[in-house]
Amino acid sequence: MGLAMAKAFAQGGAKVAVMGRSLERARDGAAEIAALGVPVHAMSCDVRLPEAVAAAFDEAEEALGPVGLLANNAGANFPVLAENISANAWAAVTRIAIDGTFLCSAEFARRRIARGEGGAIVVNSAQYIWTGFPGDAHSAAAKTAQATMTKKLAADWAPHGIRVNAVAAGFFPHADSVSGRRDEGIEPLQGMIPAGRTGSIWEFGWLSAMTCTPLFGGMTGQVIVQDGGESLRRSLIMPDFIPPRERADGPWGWQ
């Protein structure tokens, strides 16, 4: 999803620094973005470590110049029963998304404020932040923290001209989607969504990048849901409840 955001920024003419845990994967992404005709720089960073985040911003600035827009995409989720989430797994998922979004945003803001310039941040949140996500407790917590943080960061930095918004994203299948592993693909899942289809990854990229453009220059502190109606209630009648640990196809009820 970060790649989709990066491509949309590039389509808008931005120079793009791609940051990933793995430098190799960041380089793969950077090659796709470079094909759109903009300067690109790939680098690796563990967003849980403030020193690493500061070093990554230094590197990006050296390669491409001051960073004026930030997309917080780092995160992870996977189907797992709450009782089976180890302390390490909990820390990994929550700290990458929560600490990572905070540390990258704060590093970005300190640099913008020092320059006396505004900027814009977009956060990749999720449609399940209002309902909970049984079978994915770590990500349910992490994604909501990102959205609630978005509103407060926006308030703190409004005097400095830094805007912060989030997209509460629905299901946008991509090469690394957890659910892409089922043999029959994603088609059986499309029927569960009111819109009748899963999202196209570029739709997510476009909206994310749009929130950072001057076209939306008055918008800040907003969480925009983009999910084809997936998170909304369909009926007063609900299917029988099956606890995540009893579901035949795993904690999410599907793979």
Next chain:
Amino acid sequence: MSGWLTGKRACIEGDSPAIRSALEAAGAGLVDGGDRDIWVHVAPPPAVKAAHEITHAEWRASLDTGLDRRFLGAKDFAEQCRARGRGGAILFVGAPEQALGTDQAAAAGALGNLTKTLGVEWARDGVRVNSILTRDTGDTLGHLAAYLVSDYAAYVTGAVMGIALDD
């Protein structure tokens, strides 16, 4: 956003110069009635009064504009969309829920959940329903509206959003 709404016919009910100019700039043809692909309803903000000072007539006027007319207009629009077998986009624009008086709180709260409900109920008809509840009347409102009624927002429905911090 140039050309995003080329070939679309948009009906804007209520007054918002920013939305009018943004939709036109994106290529939409503005129409008063007849066949439409887009229906935008803009409700003017009711006066701010303490609840015990709102007359019944004022209360009714706020709810008529802020809620009833919006539902009935949406119903007509969606029916027209179904009849011709094509989708469409509905956008409700008004003040934030807690920004004004109790009449606005009631109307905007009802409208928010109506937006979510109609977004789902008409999703398979290709009719999308979204709301912007804000005090902003400037360019961002126009651009956001143009985005939401365009096909670029095809996967956004049942969404209620603001613009400014205190929306």
